[in-house]
Amino acid sequence: MAVGNRALARERGGARSAPGRGPRPRRQWKAYLYLAPALAVLGVFLLYPLGQSVWISFFDWNGLSLATWVGLDNYVDIATDPRIRAAFGHALVLIVFFALLPVLLGLLLTAVMGRAARLRGLAFFRAVLFLPQVVASVVVATSWLAIYAPDGLLNQVLRAVGLEVAARSWLGDFGTALPAVGLVGSWVGTGLCLVLFLSGAAQVDRELYEAARLEGAGLLREFLAVTLPGIRGQIAVALTLTVVAALKTFDLVYVTTRGGPGDSTTVPAYLAYERAFQTNQVGSACAIGIVLALLILLVSLVIARVQPAEED
Amino acid sequence: MTARSNPPARRSVLLGLAAAGAAGAAGCTPGSSGGSGGGAQTTSSAPVSTDIASLGEITLTVWDQNTDEGIDAATQQLNERFSQQYPNVTIERVSRSFEDLKTTLRLALSGDDAPDVVQANQGYPDMGAFVEAGLLQPVGPWDASYGWQERFPADLLSLNSFSEDGRTWREGNLYGVSSTGEIVGVYYNKGLLQQLGLSAPTTLEELAASLPAIAAAGQLPIQYGDADKSPGIHLFGAVLAATAGGKAAADLVSSAGGAWTDPDVVRAASTLREWADAGYLPEGHNGIGEDEAVARFARGEGVHLFNGTWQLATLQQAMGDDVGFVALSGAGGTPETLGGVGLAWSITAGTANANAAAAYVDFVTDAAASQVLVDTGNLPAVAPEGYQAPQGTLAGDIAAGWQAVSEGGGLVPYLDYATPTFYDTLTGAVQQLTGGQSTPEQFAQALQADYESFQQDR
Numbered sequence: 001m002a003v004g005n006r007a008l009a010r011e012r013g014g015a016r017s018a019p020g021r022g023p024r025p026r027r028q029w030k031a032y033l034y035l036a037p038a039l040a041v042l043g044v045f046l047l048y049p050l051g052q053s054v055w056i057s058f059f060d061w062n063g064l065s066l067a068t069w070v071g072l073d074n075y076v077d078i079a080t081d082p083r084i085r086a087a088f089g090h091a092l093v094l095i096v097f098f099a100l101l102p103v104l105l106g107l108l109l110t111a112v113m114g115r116a117a118r119l120r121g122l123a124f125f126r127a128v129l130f131l132p133q134v135v136a137s138v139v140v141a142t143s144w145l146a147i148y149a150p151d152g153l154l155n156q157v158l159r160a161v162g163l164e165v166a167a168r169s170w171l172g173d174f175g176t177a178l179p180a181v182g183l184v185g186s187w188v189g190t191g192l193c194l195v196l197f198l199s200g201a202a203q204v205d206r207e208l209y210e211a212a213r214l215e216g217a218g219l220l221r222e223f224l225a226v227t228l229p230g231i232r233g234q235i236a237v238a239l240t241l242t243v244v245a246a247l248k249t250f251d252l253v254y255v256t257t258r259g260g261p262g263d264s265t266t267v268p269a270y271l272a273y274e275r276a277f278q279t280n281q282v283g284s285a286c287a288i289g290i291v292l293a294l295l296i297l298l299v300s301l302v303i304a305r306v307q308p309a310e311e312d
Numbered sequence: 313m314t315a316r317s318n319p320p321a322r323r324s325v326l327l328g329l330a331a332a333g334a335a336g337a338a339g340c341t342p343g344s345s346g347g348s349g350g351g352a353q354t355t356s357s358a359p360v361s362t363d364i365a366s367l368g369e370i371t372l373t374v375w376d377q378n379t380d381e382g383i384d385a386a387t388q389q390l391n392e393r394f395s396q397q398y399p400n401v402t403i404e405r406v407s408r409s410f411e412d413l414k415t416t417l418r419l420a421l422s423g424d425d426a427p428d429v430v431q432a433n434q435g436y437p438d439m440g441a442f443v444e445a446g447l448l449q450p451v452g453p454w455d456a457s458y459g460w461q462e463r464f465p466a467d468l469l470s471l472n473s474f475s476e477d478g479r480t481w482r483e484g485n486l487y488g489v490s491s492t493g494e495i496v497g498v499y500y501n502k503g504l505l506q507q508l509g510l511s512a513p514t515t516l517e518e519l520a521a522s523l524p525a526i527a528a529a530g531q532l533p534i535q536y537g538d539a540d541k542s543p544g545i546h547l548f549g550a551v552l553a554a555t556a557g558g559k560a561a562a563d564l565v566s567s568a569g570g571a572w573t574d575p576d577v578v579r580a581a582s583t584l585r586e587w588a589d590a591g592y593l594p595e596g597h598n599g600i601g602e603d604e605a606v607a608r609f610a611r612g613e614g615v616h617l618f619n620g621t622w623q624l625a626t627l628q629q630a631m632g633d634d635v636g637f638v639a640l641s642g643a644g645g646t647p648e649t650l651g652g653v654g655l656a657w658s659i660t661a662g663t664a665n666a667n668a669a670a671a672y673v674d675f676v677t678d679a680a681a682s683q684v685l686v687d688t689g690n691l692p693a694v695a696p697e698g699y700q701a702p703q704g705t706l707a708g709d710i711a712a713g714w715q716a717v718s719e720g721g722g723l724v725p726y727l728d729y730a731t732p733t734f735y736d737t738l739t740g741a742v743q744q745l746t747g748g749q750s751t752p753e754q755f756a757q758a759l760q761a762d763y764e765s766f767q768q769d770r
Binding site: 066 | 316
């Protein structure tokens with residue numbers, strides 16, 4: 001359920017529907033005329049289903065028989081049911097792996113690679129690092145399933161270097177399952193962050209670097225004083241994309257662990273799917289979806305503040 | 313994805329939300345206009361008839377879950393034969409994997425253009441919900457013509473029976489007929505057992521007693537992988553059936569009596585926890601997929617494997633005569649285990665061709681169909697007249713096991729039929745139990761909590 005996409009799309013739609021503010025209101029009519037086709041599409045394919053989801057979330061409904069109005073019960077459940085709360089908690093943990101780690105790694109690599117701007121074959125390395133973004137997520141998940149398997153690549157390597165004690169069933173162990181899933185997200189996200197940051201750094205005025213070097217700034221100093229401020233916009237974009245990806249994670253969990261072992265890797269999107277399609281709790285599924293969408297919206301708005309104001 | 317929200321956008325987002333809410337409020341209570349399944353539509357409008365040839369050119373849309381090789385071949389053959397017998401009926405087959413069927417059938421049934429015949433899963437989560445919503449019609453009116461009550465043991469038919477309100481399982485109207493049978497039992501590696509000087513187990517006690525010696529000899533006593541979550545139901549269910557007895561376990565599943573905190577349930581859970589703690593189950597089993605576990609067993613890793621009769625073809629091919637199958641007996645001395653009949657062939661309430669649908673249901677479940685099933689390597693619910701499975705082969709073991717369990721009343725329906733949310737609750741709880749995260753008592757309480765909340769809603 002592309003809850004996240006929906007939220008983003010909604011923002012985009014919103015941004016589109018707010019022109020023509022100003023002292024001359026007469027202009028608005030024409031503007032709306034131009035907007036009408038986009039609004040119609042948006043309304044039919046986004047707002048109406050969204051409204052339906054909100055409406056259904058107030059019911060106890062098995063998807064077939066007549067539903068019972070339960071008011072805010074489904075939302076109260078989200079706040080009180082430890083299983084649902086745990087799922088939201090897991091999503092927050094995933095933010096560390098999906099967003100913070102890739103952004104930090106991306107920054108580190110940018111700082112290092114910035115010095116090698118004339119490296120031959122840079123485009124090639126960039127492409128390789130970006131590859132995980134291009135591969136279908138189910139393929140990514142299946143590959144990692146094989147890596148994490150009890151006889152998989154990771155354990156084989158550990159055993160080969162004498163770390164037998166560290167070898168385990170990574171996705172079946174209550175302590176390691178969630179970080180294991182998270183690290184797949186880090187792997188996917190790092191390339192995206194790096195490519196974004198490199199392109200940002202390339203736009204920074206070369207003279208600034210020269211000036212910094214003339215002043216005797218080292219690698220770290222140069223990075224903090226010149227590169228970092230220069231790519232704030234890219235960082236905001238990278239954070240938004242990766243945080244949203246973390247919060248709406250579904251496919252990774254669905255393919256690798258199905259929320260297990262126990263409930264240790266359940267995430268809201270997986271719970272919503274399970275409740276809507278497996279356990280006849282459509283109302284609750286909708287409530288989870290709505291809360292997830294609102295959460296994503298909120299987080300995106302907060303991150304947007306990182307971005308420097310664009311001059312109009 | 314580069315458009316970013318700047319402050320003015322925020323207000324319009326809220327506006328959009330409000331507008332969306334208003335759009336929703338204009339709708340009515342979900343489920344109130346169920347299309348074809350209006351609720352009371354549980355009887356066929358046309359008089360019952362078995363004369364299909366006179367119906368003219370019609371199309372019968374059939375949804376099945378027979379995507380596996382053997383059963384797919386059987387379904388294709390039967391469909392072809394049906395078309396030969398009734399050239400005026402065109403069968404439009406929609407075949408989906410079990411899980412895809414589960415997630416899409418619900419929408420298909422409640423839509424305006426519902427299929428005519430569907431394979432409905434038993435238990436409260438599926439068939440119960442369909443019956444409650446009036447989406448299936450009882451097949452009883454056709455029984456006089458087709459004689460299902462005579463052909464199938466009452467125990468098997470009750471699996472496809474519900475009260476008219478869908479609230480009580482295993483009694484009331486018959487809502488479908490199943491063509492195949494399946495049980496969960498223990499596959500054993502004959503070569504390894506012989507090496508260890510052991511004979512094949514027949515009871516849970518014998519099996520449990522042999523495990524320490526197997527482990528001491530450096531072999532894995534029980535191969536098991538629960539990453540897919542459903543194998544947990546099979547392992548625990550088979551142990552529960554043999555511990556509590558088929559009747560008590562079956563009553564728990566169908567809400568006929570008992571509690572999931574009963575001593576026998578806790579005892580079965582303790583057995584599982586002990587096996588896991590003692591290393592009788594493979595290390596890291598919660599991260600091993602079911603297919604991987606079966607493949608390992610076929611390679612000779614593990615002396616026993618708890619799994620269903622649906623692995624017959626795979627294991628027979630991989631191990632030949634080196635593998636056997638047994639349905640374990642409990643204290644009662646008769647085989648008691650988890651199992652059931654294949655998904656029920658049911659007639660939808662919305663079909664315009666109920667008589668043709670009933671004829672099809674009978675056609676794919678009658679004695680001739682049983683023979684087709686046997687010929688294609690499947691296990692029919694009722695063996696064809698005079699059929700004798702070859703002794704000493706896996707197919708023979710499985711046919712004998714099914715016969716003993718289905719005719720001896722030892723069949724315990726899949727535990728996840730117990731409540732709509734039980735699959736989720738139980739599979740998670742088994743992983744926690746064998747993963748050492750919960751005690752048998754906590755395990756039992758988790759199941760009971762789910763069960764109680766279902767009983768309150770019922």
